[in-house]
Amino acid sequence: MPSTSPRNSxxxxxxxxxxxxxxxxxxxxxxxxxxxxxxxxxxxxxHKVGKHLRYRWVEVDAWLDRDMDLAS
Structure with a gap:
C-alpha cells in the first residue's frame, strides 16, 4: 500500500x-x-482541543515555509 505524506493529503x-x-x-x-x-x-x-494538543496542517506548513525562508 503506497504511503502518502500528510502534506500531500x-x-x-x-x-x-x-x-x-x-x-x-x-x-x-x-x-x-x-x-x-x-x-x-x-x-x-x-491548539488545545479539550485536553489534547492539535496542530492545523496549514499552520504547520506555513511555519515550515517561514522557517525555511529565515534559514536562507
Missing amino acids: APTSPRALASPKEVADYLGVPVPTLYQWKYRGIGPQV
Missing part, C-alpha cells in the same frame, strides 16, 4: 488537525522536540 482530507505524533513524524523530529518548541514559542502554532 492535508488540503483534500477532512482531517485538518494533526496530533503531535503526526507532526513529529512529518517534520522528522521527536515529539519531545515539539513540546520544547511550544514551551519556547518557536515551533508551529499549537
Whole structure:
C-alpha cells in the first residue's frame, strides 16, 4: 500500500488537525522536540482541543515555509 505524506493529503482530507505524533513524524523530529518548541514559542502554532494538543496542517506548513525562508 503506497504511503502518502500528510502534506500531500492535508488540503483534500477532512482531517485538518494533526496530533503531535503526526507532526513529529512529518517534520522528522521527536515529539519531545515539539513540546520544547511550544514551551519556547518557536515551533508551529499549537491548539488545545479539550485536553489534547492539535496542530492545523496549514499552520504547520506555513511555519515550515517561514522557517525555511529565515534559514536562507
